[in-house]
Amino acid sequence: MSVSIKDIARLSGVSTATVSRTLSHPDRVSEDTRAQVMTVVATLGYNVNSAARSLRRQRSDSVLAIVPDLGNPFFSAILAGMEEALHAAGIDLLIRDSRQAGNSGEVMLNHLRQGRVDGLICLDGALPEATRRALAAPDVARRVVFCCEWLSGDDGALFPSVRSDNQTGAKLAIDALVGLGHRNIAFLAGPPSNVLSQERRIGTVAALAAHGLELSQTCGGGQDFGLQAGYEAADWLVGLEPRPTAVLCVSDQMAMGLIAGLNDLGVSVPQDISVIGFDDIVTAAYFRPALTTVRQNRVEIGRRAAELLMIQVREGAEPPEVPVVVSVPVELIMRSTIGPAPKV
Amino acid sequence: MSVSIKDIARLSGVSTATVSRTLSHPDRVSEDTRAQVMTVVATLGYNVNSAARSLRRQRSDSVLAIVPDLGNPFFSAILAGMEEALHAAGIDLLIRDSRQAGNSGEVMLNHLRQGRVDGLICLDGALPEATRRALAAPDVARRVVFCCEWLSGDDGALFPSVRSDNQTGAKLAIDALVGLGHRNIAFLAGPPSNVLSQERRIGTVAALAAHGLELSQTCGGGQDFGLQAGYEAADWLVGLEPRPTAVLCVSDQMAMGLIAGLNDLGVSVPQDISVIGFDDIVTAAYFRPALTTVRQNRVEIGRRAAELLMIQVREGAEPPEVPVVVSVPVELIMRSTIGPAPKV
DNA sequence: TTGAAAGCGATACCAG
């Protein structure tokens, strides 16, 4: 059996209450006692038992992040940002993949209900209806924030959320393309029902309208934001009549897949078609041609989401002024996949 | 206050002991009782309190993965594999970045000592000496497995480990290059002290020796396995005299960076130089030219590590027959970055 | 500043 607070109490000649105080509220014991207790603690190599502490304190000091696809490298930087903010506050990060077999929405709700975690950071905007309803219960809702994605139709009134400024991102991209003379611009979406597909498309349409232009075409994309979906979209793109001279893609992975596909079809980027991605994942700069893209500050998004959640679940915290939407700035990174619109 | 086992007991007219049994060992109560209790449980929406359960059972049903750099997409598939295996067994996955500020080795050890987690999966082979010693304590060592990397010098005698068959991977790559007529082959390493750099280099030297060849050059690489380090190695490579006609890289990211760098220097891959990567990360297939690489089965590695750990920490488990090294097969994926050795 | 003691919620042993 491992050493407990009782052992410390006995060896340092004080009560368990005092040991506990020494550890949790050092300022509430005399200096002498503290020194004495700490010595014994160090000698025995004592560590608080977290289950006992959680049980007594009625909080776990950990939070759960729900990721749609852990295998997608897009999320790693976001998780890193969360990790950083959370651990600075002594809070643990648990991770679950919401699309993994057997991970219904219930699973994550149970974590909350069982007290395994104090809060939830959800990166998946496509939750089943039953889960959405369950999340909306008042005592649950306060413990949830969304990050990157959000529930479509929720503008922060139901759940606070942290997201990139998607519409501005699209605008930056479109402005750059129009500035290069492009007039026939297409949008390559991910899953049509995904909020990011929708939001960035809206931004695209609005930015084009500001130039007196209309969106040429939207490709529905595949089941995800992945490379293969982008690759397959190349066929669609070259078949369009008239063929767009530029494409804004909803993700970098799709953009890279698309460029690879165009390449295989004998279409050159950016000579024949200009392409812009979204995300600025780490490979974007080393892809050839180097990918022009809208950078999302993924670490920052993760950090902000974690901080937001910590404020909300702090006990005695006021319920937040709704709606809460933290919009993280984006930035257009100019590289080599866009160029002047080809002369007809 | 949330509903507890007492409430269930009262409403279903049985003792708390019976409720507990119904939930934890359904086969040890009568069918009638079980039905009765389960109805009440469902009605009240009861959930076991995990802190109380952990305290009583003296186990947390969660494990901690230590990742050297969460921001590196290489790890996401491994984590996904772990997640899958762990959650199938009802175990939670916690994640920490070992290189993050303030995450000394102590931090992860404390998780074990505090009973926050039942075991550790360590993906970082470069732990500080103090941590290595602390890990080796008998009661701790049994709860640790290494994954991907391992402590240099440990052949599974100290800690079980799951890893790719790195030497065979190098051999597959070298054999392919030699088969294409290459005689002057270089190796692009990551951090020199890293076990993967070392192991793959050893495999490379051995495979070359089998063909009666010697390794032309080794580039020490940078501080990591990243794209930038590969990019910078391009200068080194083209400066060699005689210039190697092929390079085996310790990671895909380095290979891609290298190719981008060569590209910028006017050197063509594979016409002038053949390049092989290691990992087969998701972008490898869509990089242009598509990257020839040694595929690691990352999901499998993660899954096996998780399974290994679960066996070890199962109570009453025999200490494993040491050494335990699970070697996961690798595979050479032929794409477009290698070609015949150029005629001189 | 310190100690005694009540509990947090679930489990498992021991009787019955």
Next chain:
DNA sequence: CTGGTATCGCTTTCAA
């Protein structure tokens, strides 16, 4: 098969 009860280890009133 079921109930009573001690217990896991810590925190926190309440009194002194």
